[in-house]
Amino acid sequence: MLSDKRRGEHDWGSTLVEAVFLPVEAYHLQDRLGKRIPHDQRFAVPRIPALVELCIQAGVGLPEYPTKRRRKSIIKIGRKGFVDANEDDLPEPETDRFKQPLLQELPYDEIVAPSSPEKTPSLAEETLEAWETVRDGALKLTRSYAVRVCGYCPEVHIRPTGHKARNCGAFKHQQRNGQHGWQAAVLDDLIPPRYVWHMPESGEELQRELKTFYGQAPAVVEICIQGGAEVLEKYKATMRLDIGIPSSSREAEMVV
């Protein structure tokens, strides 16, 4: 339905996990030091979750996404060229050292709510902990494995230089011939936090007029907190927990 017919009201649908944990895909590189992906290869190179690609480059071995591993530093020739060092003197690599199958996602019908209300807070704590572990780990990996993001669109590329596929559809892309504008990525480009309103403990419905009093938190964090997890210090500022929320716009006017 058009927004003017809804008078700006949201049309709430049912939730998929992708609504709180936004999927970000990137090209999987067979060789992270190989040639940059040219435009005509853009449909031939597999796209996988960007976070998975980062972990593969950092050492995780997934049989379905092989990648070239070097055990010695490359030998640079001139300004841009290089050759691989001779690794013949090294013992056979332990091929299975980091190899692990990718965990299958739970089938939709097996996803059920916690069996009892008492189990919800511990699941919320566990989930929040996993979110923090993933973000902290990804941040550390990006210090060694550079990630680029387009300044015009959300495309990310796990490599110190961007790819050459001209598939940027963002603002004024015609002037750039579809080329992405690559710049250094930050963690939020790789794992978008998707900020949502923090529901006040009173559980009252949010009112548009009181918007300036409400705080926000990443959707995953907000779900966990509503489930009973403790608020971590770093989220307290944006959640505006220290701000009293007036009960009506009239009271709000008196406060301001």
Ligand SMILES: [Zn+2]
């Ligand atoms: Zn772009």
